Amino acid sequence: MENVIYVKELTKRFGDFTAVDGIGFEVRKGEVFGFLGPNGAGKTTTIRMLTGLSKPTCGSASVLGLDIKSEIINVKKRIGVVPEISNLYDELSGFDNLLFMAQLYGVPRTQRKRRAEELLKTFRLYERKDGLFRTFSRGMKRALAIAAALIHNPEVIFLDEPTVGLDVVAARSLRNLISNFRRQGITIFHTTHYLEEADLLCDRVAVLVKGKILTIDTPEALKSKTNKKSLEEAFMKITGLEPDVMAIEKGK
Amino acid sequence: MWRDNLRGIYYIALKDLKTYYLKGSAVSWGIVFPITWILAFYLRNPQDFKELVPGLIAMTILFSTTATETVVINFELRLGSLERLLLAPIDISAVLLGKVLGGVVFGFVMTAVATIGSVVMLGLHPNVLYLIIIIIPSLFVFSSLGAFLCLTVREVFEAQTLLNLPRFLMVFLSGVIYPISKMPLALQYFSYLLPLTYTVYGLQLSFSAASSKMVFLYTLILTSFFMIFTVPAVMLFRKKFE
Ligand SMILES: Nc1ncnc2c1ncn2[C@@H]1O[C@H](COP(=O)(O)OP(=O)(O)OP(=O)(O)O)[C@@H](O)[C@H]1O
Ligand SMILES: [Mg+2]
Numbered sequence: 001m002e003n004v005i006y007v008k009e010l011t012k013r014f015g016d017f018t019a020v021d022g023i024g025f026e027v028r029k030g031e032v033f034g035f036l037g038p039n040g041a042g043k044t045t046t047i048r049m050l051t052g053l054s055k056p057t058c059g060s061a062s063v064l065g066l067d068i069k070s071e072i073i074n075v076k077k078r079i080g081v082v083p084e085i086s087n088l089y090d091e092l093s094g095f096d097n098l099l100f101m102a103q104l105y106g107v108p109r110t111q112r113k114r115r116a117e118e119l120l121k122t123f124r125l126y127e128r129k130d131g132l133f134r135t136f137s138r139g140m141k142r143a144l145a146i147a148a149a150l151i152h153n154p155e156v157i158f159l160d161e162p163t164v165g166l167d168v169v170a171a172r173s174l175r176n177l178i179s180n181f182r183r184q185g186i187t188i189f190h191t192t193h194y195l196e197e198a199d200l201l202c203d204r205v206a207v208l209v210k211g212k213i214l215t216i217d218t219p220e221a222l223k224s225k226t227n228k229k230s231l232e233e234a235f236m237k238i239t240g241l242e243p244d245v246m247a248i249e250k251g252k
Numbered sequence: 253m254w255r256d257n258l259r260g261i262y263y264i265a266l267k268d269l270k271t272y273y274l275k276g277s278a279v280s281w282g283i284v285f286p287i288t289w290i291l292a293f294y295l296r297n298p299q300d301f302k303e304l305v306p307g308l309i310a311m312t313i314l315f316s317t318t319a320t321e322t323v324v325i326n327f328e329l330r331l332g333s334l335e336r337l338l339l340a341p342i343d344i345s346a347v348l349l350g351k352v353l354g355g356v357v358f359g360f361v362m363t364a365v366a367t368i369g370s371v372v373m374l375g376l377h378p379n380v381l382y383l384i385i386i387i388i389p390s391l392f393v394f395s396s397l398g399a400f401l402c403l404t405v406r407e408v409f410e411a412q413t414l415l416n417l418p419r420f421l422m423v424f425l426s427g428v429i430y431p432i433s434k435m436p437l438a439l440q441y442f443s444y445l446l447p448l449t450y451t452v453y454g455l456q457l458s459f460s461a462a463s464s465k466m467v468f469l470y471t472l473i474l475t476s477f478f479m480i481f482t483v484p485a486v487m488l489f490r491k492k493f494e
Contacts, residue, residue, distance in 0.1 A: 052338070052339070054494065073253065073256070073341050073343065074341070076339065076340065081339045083336065083339070087332030087335060088333065088336060089271065089333050090331070090333070091271040091272070092271060101340070104259075104260055104264075104337070104340035104342065105341065106259060106341070148336075
């Protein structure tokens with residue numbers, strides 16, 4: 001199958017500190033790829049490099065067959081990104097934020113309004129479309145950030161902890177949306193701390209610890225390899241976080 | 253590619269104009285401040301008021317273009333919304349030029365008000381062509397200077413303080429209120445390093461009856477200043493996302 005994301009020996013250093021340490025992986029077309037790892041593992045740093053917000057120290061990567069160094073603008077046209085923080089414009093309304101994104105992404109003039117309204121409805125924000133982003137709750141901001149990433153019908157979507165702050169209904173509808181995307185052949189690169197969510201959604205997951213990928217496999221395979229019932233337990237075992245937890249429990 | 257960038261520049265400038273520039277503080281910095289200043293001089297010396305008009309316009313250009321740049325750059329960098337812009341398929345230089353253009357358009361409106369106001373009130377007959385070829389490049393010069401300075405620091409308040417340095421330096425040393433020819437020689441040389449000097453000279457020519465080729469030289473010099481400020485500004489901006 002066709003590789004939509006191709007990463008080779010990708011590295012990011014901040015001074016002496018290596019945040020991402022020579023990672024390599026491939027994501028196939030139409031796949032939901034989970035990028036898991038504890039806080040500070042380098043997930044966001046990797047997404048930032050793949051989406052053109054940060055330059056790799058070394059290594060290479062391509063998205064949709066386009067090199068992220070030389071063809072980043074063409075990459076950006078075809079990807080949607082939900083950043084870790086919902087950083088849309090406080091002083092613009094929900095609707096105007098989406099309209100502005102549509103303008104920047106070159107969505108045809110005649111489709112901008114309709115597309116923005118559609119997305120507001122999908123994310124149950126239509127009633128508040130004229131409210132300023134500043135006045136939205138955290139979950140509403142998150143939902144609008146996700147909507148903004150979809151405005152130009154991207155072929156690949158990068159989601160950095162999209163469900164943080166979403167209520168049960170919204171998180172569920174996002175999961176449905178992701179399943180729909182998958183059926184349409186849209187590729188999803190997804191980081192999350194909710195391992196149940198990853199287990200439900202992801203075709204394959206990579207486990208990243210201290211900037212290095214420890215393993216890449218299907219959730220099923222990881223569970224059977226580690227002999228665990230849930231992905232969460234498997235994750236604990238793979239990352240080596242398990243013994244500490246046991247020690248704490250024994251100690252009490 | 254260039255079409256994407258032009259579209260980006262346009263919509264970024266438009267968004268900044270709508271969200272920030274139409275607010276009261278921008279308008280007060282942009283025009284009330286220069287008028288108050290000039291009024292103070294007028295009260296001291298009412299008969300020379302006509303001579304102050306080029307200075308008034310120059311000050312309006314300087315203050316209005318830089319009025320909200322700390323907000324559109326430093327504040328947005330801090331909130332992360334500027335980073336969100338960079339996810340869009342436009343070059344980082346286009347994002348910066350969009351920011352600069354927002355300042356230019358706002359400055360243009362303020363300057364037009366100041367210019368037309370003084371022309372009508374005092375019954376002056378300026379050379380309109382000269383006015384245009386001096387005012388337009390000047391707007392770009394000071395907007396890009398502001399953007400450049402804002403990008404050298406991190407915080408909004410630092411940028412605000414830093415912007416005051418060229419503002420006041422130029423108000424005093426570029427012939428806005430005190431003629432350059434009456435300054436000590438060393439300061440006269442120094443004033444030639446300041447872009448506002450050429451704005452003031454060019455505007456003085458626009459309001460004098462004489463026609464002079466010098467005005468084109470000033471336009472050229474001002475355009476060069478725009479380049480001198482924009483290139484390092486884009487480099488600084490790029491560096492923030494490395
Ligand atoms: N601009 C920066 N300068 C210095 N260090 C940085 C910078 N950005 C990230 N880091 C460091 O790189 C490491 C990886 O950070 P990153 O944000 O990628 O982690 P993450 O896996 O997304 O974590 P989380 O789950 O908490 O979001 C962290 O140790 C972080 O402190
Ligand atoms: Mg992160």
